[in-house]
Amino acid sequence: RINRQLMELSKRLGRWTQPILSGGSIPATKYDTEQQQLYLPGHDYSITDAELVGIDKNRQTLIESLCLEDCSLRIIAVWGMGGLGKSTLVNNVYKNEATVSNFNYRAWLSISQSCRVLDIWRNMLKELCGKESREFDAENMSSTELKVELTKILDQKRYLIILDDVWLATDFLKIREVLVDNGLGSRVIITTRIEEVASIAENGCKISLEPLDNHDAWLLFCRKAFPKIEDHICPPELEQCGMDIIDKCDGLPLALVAIGSLLSFKSKNKKDWRLFYNQLISEVHNNENLNRVEKILNLSYKHLPNYLKNCFLYLCYVPRRLHYPEKEIN
Incomplete structure (x- = not known):
């Protein structure tokens, strides 16, 4: 009976787990599939x-x-x-x-x-x-x-x-x-x-290449979020929420373009934009128009050696105020 249980556990182990690759090696097959579904790595064809x-x-x-x-x-x-x-x-x-x-x-x-x-x-x-x-x-x-x-x-x-x-x-x-x-x-x-x-x-x-500064990040975001508005000017009532979204993107053009493009289809009212901002992490995970951002950034995480992956995951549990105490003070 014990042997039968051990055999069953062994089968479950094979179904649900995979060996950890040493030295930060990366399985290539899944990357090939994802790459074909996305586009040329890193190149955003939605930017003119x-x-x-x-x-x-x-x-x-x-x-x-x-x-x-x-x-x-x-x-x-x-x-x-x-x-x-x-x-x-x-x-x-x-x-x-x-x-x-x-x-x-x-x-x-x-x-x-x-x-x-x-x-x-x-x-x-x-x-x-x-x-x-x-x-x-x-x-x-x-x-x-x-x-x-x-x-x-x-x-x-x-x-x-x-x-x-x-x-x-x-x-x-x-x-x-x-x-x-x-x-x-x-x-x-x-x-x-x-x-x-x-x-x-x-x-x-x-x-x-470095992330965009706040000025350029705002310009790029507005060009994607307000394509039909003259000079792509953000309505005053949306400026604060827009700036909060810009801060989340941290100057990354890929995120600015993807999020700005998605917001261009939403109604231009403060309530909807604030709701989107509050659910931004969930949107990046689940919205098919945004999860490509996560996939592309995850490639860098997958490339890390295992000890750095563990460190990275540990830091995710540290409250943000411990990373940036000056922001809490300000």
């Missing part, structure tokens, strides 16, 4: 160029990095926490800057945590060759064949390649095997959350 705020300085730095007179291959890193708009910034330059047209070959590749080098190389070949890719059966090419063909192509012309959402330096080093330094001023831009990955770039070619 006219709505971008607070990126002018970083945008200019990125353009200057592309236009350096140095003809050697340069690696440029745009890094910062999830939701800061790394991909949005790079995409703006990639789409709109005339300087980008000076590159003979261009490719945008989404890497992610579940990086598969062969798939990256196949996609790179398709992106670089465009219609000419029909000449290549990339899906059936071996690693050696892909490497030879890509090296041959990239050795001939000036190229710009975007590697979006790189999580491991070792992944980049594998991909880099085909990135030829052809002396023509080619550039590779990496977007990443990880400082170690960003350190691959030279000091003059690293762009660290």
